Amino acid sequence: MRINKFLADKGIASRRHADEMISAGRVTVNGEVAVLGAFISEEDEVAVDGNIVSKEEKKEEFYIMNKPKGVLCTASDDRGRKTVMDLLPEGAGRVFPVGRLDYETEGLLILTNDGDTAFRLTHPTSEIPKTYMARIEGTLTEKDLNPIRSGVELDGVLTKKCKAHIVETNKAYTKVHITITEGRNRQVRRMFEAIGRNVEFLKRISIGQLKLKGLDRGATRPLTEMEILYLKGL
Ligand code: URA
16 A cells, blocks of 8 residues: 555645655654655554554544533643544544634534544535635625626635625624535635625534534534445545
């Protein structure tokens, strides 16, 4: 098996990231610095940064979480803030979040140790639709959403066409469902900022056909076999 696939199967990194680690000289095979594209066999001992990678079968794990706001989407925080790792069920392995939700953003998050699937799901070419419920300060009309639908400029680059519609509006706030196929940094918040509006609450409610519904805030459950197959097919 190719060394990058071995590292991806073990949940160390995506194949692409494993190649970067190999190029950086961080990976050794039987004590020798590994070469890109090399094959390894059963007997070989692979190490990353000097740590031997166990050959034990790694069980694939996939979770769906309803991330609350005020929780970080990282493995650890040097300021001691709560992270999504604190919300995993007991016995969960070394999984990592697929993509990110901001500290202040709630909702559907997938966590896995399957590096290849995570890489594909977050790759810019994957264009998987992600739907958010955004509560905007004040009143909005459908017409106000037109620039958001056709694309606004963020860092000099237009956002792709997207779907958006109002689900509720009154004097105090407007609730909008917005579906984007990209995953740029703070994208939804910045799209509304681009039309001069402030997002006061943001929640991701679906990724493709995977829905948040039925999962309490802060709760996490393993994905079903069917859901895993669905994600792998995206
Ligand atoms: N858009 C945002 O602004 N924040 C997120 O966390 C996700 C999408």
